Amino acid sequence: MAATLPVVAEDDAIAVLREATPFGEASPVVLSRIAALARPARYAAGERIYTAGDAADDIFIVASGRADHVFEPEVGAREPLKRVTRGGVFGWAGLLLGQTRRLATVTAVEPTEVLRIDTEALVALLESQPQEGGQVMARFAAMIRREFAVPELLAQVRRLSGPLTEEMSSLSLTMYRLSLWLKSPRPYLMLIGFALFLGIWYLAVEVWKLPRFREMPGLTTVVKEWFSPSPTYGLSLYTEEYYKHIVVSVWRVTQAFFLATVLGVTFGLLLGWSQRFREYVFPVFEMLRPIPILAWVPLAIVMFIATESAVIYLAFLASFYATALNTMLGVQSIDESYIRAASCLGASQKQVFRHVILPGALPFIFTGLQISIGVSWFSLVAAEMVSGQYGLGYVINTSYVMVRYPTIIIGMATLGLVGYTTSALVRLAGDYLMEWRVRELALAER
Amino acid sequence: MSGQLAKFATNRAFWRGVIAVAVFLVLWEIGARSKQWMTPEFFAPFKALLGAMGFKKDYLPWIGAVPAPSAVLKAWIAVLGQAGYWQSWYMSFFRVMGGFFAAMLIGIPFGLALAVSRVAHGIGFPTFEVLRPIPPLAWVPASIIFWPTQELAITFITFLGAFYTIVINVLGGARSIDVRYFQAAQSMGSSRWDIFRRIILPGTLPSIMVGSAVGMGITWEVVVAAEMISGGGSQQAGTGGGLGFFIWNSYVGGSYEQIVVGMISIGIAGFASSELLRWAGRYATPWLRVR
Numbered sequence: 001m002a003a004t005l006p007v008v009a010e011d012d013a014i015a016v017l018r019e020a021t022p023f024g025e026a027s028p029v030v031l032s033r034i035a036a037l038a039r040p041a042r043y044a045a046g047e048r049i050y051t052a053g054d055a056a057d058d059i060f061i062v063a064s065g066r067a068d069h070v071f072e073p074e075v076g077a078r079e080p081l082k083r084v085t086r087g088g089v090f091g092w093a094g095l096l097l098g099q100t101r102r103l104a105t106v107t108a109v110e111p112t113e114v115l116r117i118d119t120e121a122l123v124a125l126l127e128s129q130p131q132e133g134g135q136v137m138a139r140f141a142a143m144i145r146r147e148f149a150v151p152e153l154l155a156q157v158r159r160l161s162g163p164l165t166e167e168m169s170s171l172s173l174t175m176y177r178l179s180l181w182l183k184s185p186r187p188y189l190m191l192i193g194f195a196l197f198l199g200i201w202y203l204a205v206e207v208w209k210l211p212r213f214r215e216m217p218g219l220t221t222v223v224k225e226w227f228s229p230s231p232t233y234g235l236s237l238y239t240e241e242y243y244k245h246i247v248v249s250v251w252r253v254t255q256a257f258f259l260a261t262v263l264g265v266t267f268g269l270l271l272g273w274s275q276r277f278r279e280y281v282f283p284v285f286e287m288l289r290p291i292p293i294l295a296w297v298p299l300a301i302v303m304f305i306a307t308e309s310a311v312i313y314l315a316f317l318a319s320f321y322a323t324a325l326n327t328m329l330g331v332q333s334i335d336e337s338y339i340r341a342a343s344c345l346g347a348s349q350k351q352v353f354r355h356v357i358l359p360g361a362l363p364f365i366f367t368g369l370q371i372s373i374g375v376s377w378f379s380l381v382a383a384e385m386v387s388g389q390y391g392l393g394y395v396i397n398t399s400y401v402m403v404r405y406p407t408i409i410i411g412m413a414t415l416g417l418v419g420y421t422t423s424a425l426v427r428l429a430g431d432y433l434m435e436w437r438v439r440e441l442a443l444a445e446r
Numbered sequence: 447m448s449g450q451l452a453k454f455a456t457n458r459a460f461w462r463g464v465i466a467v468a469v470f471l472v473l474w475e476i477g478a479r480s481k482q483w484m485t486p487e488f489f490a491p492f493k494a495l496l497g498a499m500g501f502k503k504d505y506l507p508w509i510g511a512v513p514a515p516s517a518v519l520k521a522w523i524a525v526l527g528q529a530g531y532w533q534s535w536y537m538s539f540f541r542v543m544g545g546f547f548a549a550m551l552i553g554i555p556f557g558l559a560l561a562v563s564r565v566a567h568g569i570g571f572p573t574f575e576v577l578r579p580i581p582p583l584a585w586v587p588a589s590i591i592f593w594p595t596q597e598l599a600i601t602f603i604t605f606l607g608a609f610y611t612i613v614i615n616v617l618g619g620a621r622s623i624d625v626r627y628f629q630a631a632q633s634m635g636s637s638r639w640d641i642f643r644r645i646i647l648p649g650t651l652p653s654i655m656v657g658s659a660v661g662m663g664i665t666w667e668v669v670v671a672a673e674m675i676s677g678g679g680s681q682q683a684g685t686g687g688g689l690g691f692f693i694w695n696s697y698v699g700g701s702y703e704q705i706v707v708g709m710i711s712i713g714i715a716g717f718a719s720s721e722l723l724r725w726a727g728r729y730a731t732p733w734l735r736v737r
Contacts, residue, residue, distance in 0.1 A: 295709045
């Protein structure tokens with residue numbers, strides 16, 4: 001059995017804790033309180049520290065020596081054997097949701113010194129420090145997943161009770177991610193990128209006045225105009241007109257997108273589901289598809305008496321192709337054996353459709369919807385530029401005709417912002433509806 | 447060749463396709479001629495209903511305003527002999543090629559640089575992502591102001607259309623290369639250049655080809671609208687401003703059959719160029735061919 005060491009200085013214990021992943025970022029105060037809970041222990045080479053199935057009471061942190069950590073096969077860790085050295089943490093099973101037994105067997109390979117911490121005492125301590133406690137638990141979860149290669153499903157740590165609410169723990173997790181991001185070079189490179197782009201724009205147009213750039217609206221002119229309460233050219237954040245254009249464009253895209261989704265998904269499901277329907281209809285679909293949407297503009301104006309319907313029709317058509325095609329591909333991508341298995345188990349046609357075809361095609365449908373919202377904006381702008389009243393495309397074109405050059409850039413930037421927001425919304429909706437798939441991808445580390 | 451033909455002749459899907467296209471053309475013809483056959487007194491209540499629903503009374507909604515396929519064919523044959531029509535083809539083709547090759551020339555190295563260097567990715571990608579949601583056509587006025595000739599302005603718009611797609615595809619292709627290839631090459635002592643030349647380049651080639659084919663499609667979309675919005679570029683006496691201008695001119699001139707002729711012409715041009723690129727792509731990446 002473990003022989004208790006005479007004394008381990010508290011400072012040593014803190015140094016060991018600081019090397020352990022979960023406690024690495026903890027403040028000195030919390031560290032010393034955790035160190036006070038730690039009981040040192042020593043194991044001989046070859047001695048078994050605990051066996052899978054034992055009650056999970058203590059957490060172990062290695063101070064010196066080495067131990068082999070071998071998972072039971074049903075845990076499903078990608079690398080079942082892990083060698084733990086100084087700073088390594090094991091015996092964390094007690095921290096997991098719904099886990100009271102050891103998941104692995106640990107044997108000392110050499111004479112090994114460890115610090116043992118009672119799990120419940122540690123949790124109680126962490127609960128008294130909600131902010132830092134949440135961080136330590138989040139780092140435990142990350143460590144279990146990364147260093148021990150345990151699937152994410154199992155690596156769910158217990159939620160701290162007490163004053164720590166769910167929002168706070170997710171907030172602290174976000175803060176932790178944010179601090180990681182800020183420590184990486186990425187945000188600074190991004191700032192350099194933006195600074196380069198805006199700087200070149202500013203210098204080329206307004207300082208150096210390069211030959212062709214001179215005619216373009218400069219950065220400061222555009223920004224001043226955009227944020228001016230009384231804009232020179234009549235359009236800025238403070239004018240009602242600006243929001244009217246945005247609302248009109250968004251409303252048109254919404255109508256077109258909604259219509260294209262309803263019709264496109266239905267049509268695509270039919271194309272994928274029924275071979276006869278596909279063989280009869282798909283050739284015509286493929287014959288019309290190469291005609292660019294924008295080549296439809298004059299014909300659409302002729303076909304629809306109201307320009308409003310013509311503009312919506314153009315935005316709709318672009319979305320419809322993308323949605324229908326992706327839905328069809330989605331249905332075709334479903335493994336035939338799922339359908340056979342469902343039929344063997346006695347599923348009716350309707351049940352196969354509801355429980356196999358629809359969820360199976362969903363990832364492709366959402367890919368299609370993301371493309372669809374993009375192309376919808378793409379053709380809406382063209383349609384608005386050529387015909388129609390109001391809308392961001394109309395703003396850009398009339399500003400050109402009326403020589404209000406800064407307004408052109410305001411229109412373009414607004415279009416980019418609004419377009420990006422709508423695509424992000426579609427992506428969020430997709431992630432929400434397909435949580436199972438997001439989890440699957442995360443498990444596959446993709 | 448004759449074997450292939452025989453295969454077609456006995457293929458059920460092929461004949462169903464033929465039937466479908468024929469039915470489509472016949473329906474279109476009937477719908478387009480609704481102005482003629484809806485004259486009898488028999489249709490009066492139907493016409494009243496159309497009027498009540500806010501449509502024009504004299505013909506079927508939407509399809510009735512479209513010229514009939516037979517009339518389109520006639521107009522097409524008439525236009526085939528005109529130099530202006532072929533001039534339009536040439537002008538559009540020239541602009542598409544200019545924009546497309548510029549996009550390849552700049553987009554492929556840019557995409558590869560983003561894929562290879564973390565610093566380049568950090569600096570360049572966020573800016574790229576900020577600009578990407580702005581549709582290429584929104585750039586038309588700014589581009590006309592900036593470029594000295596309309597020709598260059600239209601070519602720039604077509605360039606933008608293809609550029610984003612090509613960069614995204616190159617980047618995605620390079621990202622999807624299996625890490626083990628790099629590890630294997632490094633452990634066997636490859637230099638950075640070798641890794642680039644032997645792994646990254648062939649690894650991204652398929653996505654470069656796919657990106658190009660998609661980009662080519664977008665280029666044709668964009669060139670049409672750019673020509674319409676900018677008024678056709680350097681047109682001489684109303685002819686030869688590109689296919690987009692051909693369509694717009696037909697619309698302004700009221701010859702609706704020619705609009706459809708122009709649409710079909712662009713469809714053929716875009717489809718043919720994309721197919722050509724797909725074929726070239728299959729030729730360039732023989733290891734992906736399914737046997």
